[in-house]
Every structure is written in C-alpha cells, then in structure tokens.
Amino acid sequence: MVAKTHRYEVGVTWTGNSGTGTSGYREYERAHEVSGLGKPVIAGTADPAFRGVAERWNPEELLVASLSQCHMLWFLGLCAQEGVVVTDYVDRPSGTMVETADGGGHFTEVVLRPQVRIAESEHIERTRKIHERAHELCFIANSVNFEVRCEPDVSAADA
Incomplete structure (x- = not known):
C-alpha cells in the first residue's frame, strides 16, 4: 500500500498588541486567532498561568481536545463498521503538563475518559476492545511523545 500524505494549513494571527508591542x-x-479557510475563528490565548485569559482557548487545551476528538472519531467509525450502535458519547479528558527549570515544559500524560452509551448490552465487551483499537489507530496519539491513556465507561440502553 502506498502511504498517503496529508497537509494541514491554518493561520495564527497575534491580536494582542496593546499599542507598544x-x-x-x-x-x-497573549490574544491570537486560529483560522482556516471557510472555518470559524478560534479565539486563542496563553494558559492563564502564563498571562492568558480564561475565556479563550489555549494551546494546551487544544492539544488535549485534539487527542479526545481523534479517539472519538476513530471509535465511532470502528463501531459503525462492527455493527455496534453508539447512542451517546461524552469525554472529559485531562492532561498533565510539567514546567521545567529552564522555563519550558512538556506533557507527561493525557487521560481520555469517554462515557459511551450503546444500544445493546451484548456489545459492551466488544465496545471496550474497539476503544483499544481506536487508541492504536489515533493519528494524534501516535504523534505525541507522552502517554495517552483511555479509561472508557461503557453502558447500554437495554441494561
């Protein structure tokens, strides 16, 4: 199989010049905007710990969200292929970042906590295995150098 290459282009524009640069x-x-052709603008900032404002998205939150989104999209697609009907999916992921002595830092882990409701209880164990496969396939999780854990909670409508 020939590997496919995909490019992603966005714009990031600093909007935080208060008059003296x-x-x-x-x-x-630290205000900025993340944009893409034909997409709504995302209002960005730094983490409030680094002089950002809480009302805007910061890069650390967006990284955690990207990991959650990628897992969810793989999971839903695999469930559809396997005949498992998902009726609800909510994730409350969290990430841990450690600052280093030189002022930098890095993530040490992200934990995904999807709460999934499926139509039939007979598929609960299979659904857990699909989560494992989605985790193995996730583009974003495969691209980071820290642990990404998935702790799914699966329930069924007919239980």
Missing part, C-alpha cells in the same frame, strides 16, 4: 513582558496580551 512586546516592549515588556507585561505590556502585551
């Missing part, structure tokens, strides 16, 4: 660490806002 980056004349001092406290003199500018």
